[in-house]
Amino acid sequence: MAKIDFLAKELDLLREQGLFNTIRTIDGPQGAWFVADGKRVLNLCSNNYLGFANSPLLKKAAKQAINKYGVGSGAVRTIAGTQTIHLELEKKLAEFKHAPASIVLQGGFNANLAVIPTITGEGDLIFSDELNHASIIDGCRLSKARVVRYLHNNAEDLRKKIKEEMKDARRMLIVTDGVFSMNGDIAPLPDLVEVADEFGAMVMVDDAHGEGVLGEGGRGIVNHFGLEGKVEIEVGTLSKAFGVVGGYVTGPQVLIDYLKQRGRPFLFSTGLSPADAAAAVAAVDVLLQGDKLVKKLWANAEYFRGGLKAAGFATGESQTPIIPVILGDEKLASEFSKTLFAGRIFAQSIAYPTVERGKARIRCMISAVHEKKDLDFALEKFTEAGKRLGVLTAERSSVNSGNRQNI
Ligand SMILES: Cc1ncc(COP(=O)(O)O)c(C=O)c1O
Structure with missing residues (x-):
């Protein structure tokens, strides 16, 4: 056994705990849509707030x-x-x-x-x-x-x-x-x-x-x-x-x-x-x-956050174009992200150590390059996944919404 092989055990442990991070391969520039792992998906993961990454x-x-x-x-x-x-x-x-x-x-x-x-x-x-x-x-x-x-x-x-x-x-x-x-x-x-x-x-x-x-x-x-x-x-x-x-x-x-x-x-x-x-x-x-792009970014963020809340998702304390959908359990968050990807939405789950254990989430990053139809498509897919994975129940959203302890 090589001296470095102890890391294999650590990686297995991460997989067991739903904490293993699978990095998707993007073939092309960042933007509202791109090809990830060979599939054209709507991108909700990038910090490219104003679309400058491919300007x-x-x-x-x-x-x-x-x-x-x-x-x-x-x-x-x-x-x-x-x-x-x-x-x-x-x-x-x-x-x-x-x-x-x-x-x-x-x-x-x-x-x-x-x-x-x-x-x-x-x-x-x-x-x-x-x-x-x-x-x-x-x-x-x-x-x-x-x-x-x-x-x-x-x-x-x-x-x-x-x-x-x-x-x-x-x-x-x-x-x-x-x-x-x-x-x-x-x-x-x-x-x-x-x-x-x-x-x-x-x-x-x-x-x-x-x-x-x-x-x-x-x-x-x-x-x-x-x-x-x-x-x-x-x-x-x-x-x-x-x-x-x-x-x-x-x-x-x-x-x-x-x-x-x-x-x-x-x-x-x-x-x-x-x-x-x-x-x-x-x-x-x-x-x-000028501030045209900044204004578009805010209009998009408010529209998307409102849509998620209306569907019954907990978006915590979000006030900006960073909009988390808080799920708590690491495995659930990972499953949610995979379900979204199957529906052509790229929104990664974020878990420990990036956030505390038990506070896993899907973090949505809204950009000025998103169009309203993109955001509507994402809301539809989030709602479908939320229903399928049972995260839209009344108790769950009332427990989570606006409560910092749950973030
Ligand atoms: C608050 C904060 N500071 C610093 C950084 C690091 O910035 P960079 O990606 O330019 O190294 C990040 C990026 O994730 C961040 O969110």
């Missing part, structure tokens, strides 16, 4: 950048130099977010790893929402600061925990997702900022699912709540509404200058490819020109 404008920008800069950025930017397209993207992102400055990383995950351990360390306290994204959790782990989890979206619990823990802390950071990626609910940022100001803590928000979605023309959660200048650090991703790949941080110039000197993913990982950077510039340009 002719973005593709043209990427091709032009390849012609001008080649395909690779050579090495880490501090060693091989920064290509002008990276600087253009950073300027554009800061302008879009109404922030003083920005730094681009290779992904949103890396952006969190670049900020949290760089600005906090031993002797510091981090207050982190209990449902924060894995990349925030890992950033906190790397920081060596003491991490205190507060109850999800609960500013009162945060206040109480700060009071209990703050003695002797050198500095304090409050960190939250802006839009929670598995629930689609929005952080109560004004309340968190108020608590932060009361105790002199810094605030950081990961706006991965808020930019291109919330605020004026998709400027994100800080703009949505009118808090510009009051939140020290915003993290973003170029992989969701912007349709490309990459991550970034916006904030005061001093923060960005420091991250360029000390942020490990910036110092030790090669810069974004020029094509990705140029496509992201083009995405921001489209958003700077």
Whole structure:
């Protein structure tokens, strides 16, 4: 037996528990419909909120950048130099977010790893929402600061925990997702900022699912709540509404200058490819020109959420185009997803460790590229599957609806 074979047992265990993740193969670009495992299906899984992942404008920008800069950025930017397209993207992102400055990383995950351990360390306290994204959790782990989890979206619990823990802390950071990626609910940022100001803590928000979605023309959660200048650090991703790949941080110039000197993913990982950077510039340009796509996204999300609720599904606390159908049992969620796929709907089940055990769900991601007839088709297939698998009973929907304990 090879030393590595213990992993086979672990994989068997995942299969037994309904936690084994089967990755479907997509033959073509992301969009409302695509071919997955050889079958044409309606796509409810991608974070491509505005349809930019296959936008002719973005593709043209990427091709032009390849012609001008080649395909690779050579090495880490501090060693091989920064290509002008990276600087253009950073300027554009800061302008879009109404922030003083920005730094681009290779992904949103890396952006969190670049900020949290760089600005906090031993002797510091981090207050982190209990449902924060894995990349925030890992950033906190790397920081060596003491991490205190507060109850999800609960500013009162945060206040109480700060009071209990703050003695002797050198500095304090409050960190939250802006839009929670598995629930689609929005952080109560004004309340968190108020608590932060009361105790002199810094605030950081990961706006991965808020930019291109919330605020004026998709400027994100800080703009949505009118808090510009009051939140020290915003993290973003170029992989969701912007349709490309990459991550970034916006904030005061001093923060960005420091991250360029000390942020490990910036110092030790090669810069974004020029094509990705140029496509992201083009995405921001489209958003700077108007909010047509953002409006369509919201109209679609509201229509679909309303349809699911009317059919008797529990969509939890969803307020955004992230719309979970909460089923609880992992095997049931996996079966539900397979039934949907048989009916030409691609909506993956999400289970532990992405969400807590016993809180499995089908997560629907709505996009501006969906048409009303697509959403009607999906509602019909969800209802069929819901009836077949017995998840539309009156008791079940009344137990689940709007009750955070069930998420
Ligand atoms: C809240 C949040 N932060 C960060 C990330 C990571 O972003 P990226 O895919 O750009 O690495 C995600 C993606 O799932 C996310 O949902």
